[in-house]
Amino acid sequence: MNFPTQMYIDGALAEGSGRKDVINPATEEPIANVSTAGFEDVERALQSAKAAFPGWAATPIAVRQVWMRRLRDEVIAQEEFLRDCVHQEMGKPWAQTHEDWDRLVVSLDFYAEEIARIQDYGLADRAGTHRHRMVHEPAGVAVAFLAWNFPLLNLAFKIGPAMAAGCPIIIRPSEATPISAYAVGALCAKIGLPKGVVQILCTDGYDVADALTASTIPQVVTLIGSTKTGQHIMRTGATSIKRYSMELGGNAPMLVFEDADLDLAADIVTGVKFSNAGQICVSPNRVFVAEAVREAFTEKVVDRAKAAKVGFDKSAEITTGPVIDARAWTRIKHLIDDAVADGANLLAGGDRPAHLNKGHYIAPTVLGDVTETMQVYQQETFGPVVSLVPFHDDSDLLRMANDCEEGGLTAYIFTRDLARAERYASQLRYGEIQINGLKYDIDLPHGGIGQSGIGHDCSALALNDYLVLKRVTRAFDSSEFEGLNT
Numbered sequence: 001m002n003f004p005t006q007m008y009i010d011g012a013l014a015e016g017s018g019r020k021d022v023i024n025p026a027t028e029e030p031i032a033n034v035s036t037a038g039f040e041d042v043e044r045a046l047q048s049a050k051a052a053f054p055g056w057a058a059t060p061i062a063v064r065q066v067w068m069r070r071l072r073d074e075v076i077a078q079e080e081f082l083r084d085c086v087h088q089e090m091g092k093p094w095a096q097t098h099e100d101w102d103r104l105v106v107s108l109d110f111y112a113e114e115i116a117r118i119q120d121y122g123l124a125d126r127a128g129t130h131r132h133r134m135v136h137e138p139a140g141v142a143v144a145f146l147a148w149n150f151p152l153l154n155l156a157f158k159i160g161p162a163m164a165a166g167c168p169i170i171i172r173p174s175e176a177t178p179i180s181a182y183a184v185g186a187l188c189a190k191i192g193l194p195k196g197v198v199q200i201l202c203t204d205g206y207d208v209a210d211a212l213t214a215s216t217i218p219q220v221v222t223l224i225g226s227t228k229t230g231q232h233i234m235r236t237g238a239t240s241i242k243r244y245s246m247e248l249g250g251n252a253p254m255l256v257f258e259d260a261d262l263d264l265a266a267d268i269v270t271g272v273k274f275s276n277a278g279q280i281c282v283s284p285n286r287v288f289v290a291e292a293v294r295e296a297f298t299e300k301v302v303d304r305a306k307a308a309k310v311g312f313d314k315s316a317e318i319t320t321g322p323v324i325d326a327r328a329w330t331r332i333k334h335l336i337d338d339a340v341a342d343g344a345n346l347l348a349g350g351d352r353p354a355h356l357n358k359g360h361y362i363a364p365t366v367l368g369d370v371t372e373t374m375q376v377y378q379q380e381t382f383g384p385v386v387s388l389v390p391f392h393d394d395s396d397l398l399r400m401a402n403d404c405e406e407g408g409l410t411a412y413i414f415t416r417d418l419a420r421a422e423r424y425a426s427q428l429r430y431g432e433i434q435i436n437g438l439k440y441d442i443d444l445p446h447g448g449i450g451q452s453g454i455g456h457d458c459s460a461l462a463l464n465d466y467l468v469l470k471r472v473t474r475a476f477d478s479s480e481f482e483g484l485n486t
Helices: 039-058 061-077 079-090 094-117 151-165 179-191 206-214 227-236 262-278 291-307 326-341 397-402 418-427 460-465 478-485
Strands: 007-009 012-014 018-024 029-036 121-123 130-138 142-145 169-172 198-200 220-224 243-247 253-256 286-290 345-348 365-368 385-391 410-414 432-435 467-475
Touching: 007 039, 007 179, 012 179, 018 079, 029 179, 039 130, 039 169, 039 198, 039 206, 061 079, 061 094, 061 151, 061 179, 079 094, 079 151, 079 179, 094 151, 094 460, 142 151, 142 206, 151 169, 151 179, 151 220, 151 460, 169 206, 179 198, 206 227, 220 227, 227 243, 243 460, 253 262, 253 397, 262 291, 262 385, 262 410, 286 291, 286 397, 291 345, 291 365, 291 385, 326 345, 326 365, 326 385, 385 397, 397 418, 410 418, 418 432, 460 467
Parallel strands: 142 169, 142 220, 169 198, 220 243, 253 286, 253 410, 286 385, 365 385, 410 432
Antiparallel strands: 007 012, 007 198, 018 029, 121 130, 130 467, 345 365
């Protein structure tokens, strides 16, 4: 299959100053050699976005909606090709690529509708001498840095609100997974999207990417990535005052109490940990299990781990694909081995599946008796590893659950005692609390607190990151005073 290899800059597909192989982590073979941007390419994209801003900001919402729906229609028409891009560049199981593609469709739809609901509003004047309006306007040029774990979904969460708000956006996909983003760039070129409104370029490493944030042109910088990357971007962006919207890392706790629905809890933890090879920001990283149900719950999790199907076969029902690269494989393997050396029980997995001799695969893994001193407890695993942490009573549970230097993105609570669930929900320092279930959608806010992020992806709240409020105040003239007095 011929995958797209060109950047999309200034309204046209373009070659860059460099090239890079994209490797399928399931086969460890290159699938495309793509263009990468140099400093001159970045500057050209920045200048194009700057030039596009006045016109795109002034474009009526109804016209922006037309463009968004044209792009949506092309995304729908190219479903299989776009999903193949994700399938190949990530080794992601075929069924799981649907979520990536679907989120791009629904994001373009949702924000095309949601922007029309944004209302300017008036303010009362205490002295009665002036009239005041609060007016929403596009913030300016946006730069988006994307993580590799959901190549199209992550792009969707940025392109939808930016286009709707009237902000030209420069999208920098991960160098590990640029193909699906380049495919979207080709669709933008196909529909003749106005120059500079969307631009997509990949850089090979931080140095050239830093030029995007170091520039004084962007007014909005948005990121899906690690806390460390977020800190780096804010440092390099300090050349000017910018708005930041960031969904960063986490170390999600799951609390499984003695009265929990154990099958439900086991389904959710293994579903999120083993799909996408556990490379999901909201994956439960530390699963706290009440001693009274530890044995029963552990058995259910281990059974599901052993039943999971691992591989890369488009025609098969695969549960778990490879992790993204050899470095990720080595890091996750080290965390498993370190935990076992420190006393954790290896209950399932722990290494490469026996039937696969190629690809960056780690078998779905379950660790029992994990403690606070282990690296696998302290760090976000970002792999198919369930770490079970038993607790005898809940006297210290809240402290342990909140003890997360990387900040709080998501926490899970499983109990039939709704009063207890609400009590813990009010005290857990996480941006999202999931009680007895798991729910994400484009209309639901997604964001962390502390070191896990600023702002929100999804929902109408995401538009706030791309809009500024302006106060327009006008003094009443004499005729208006006369009218008020009568």
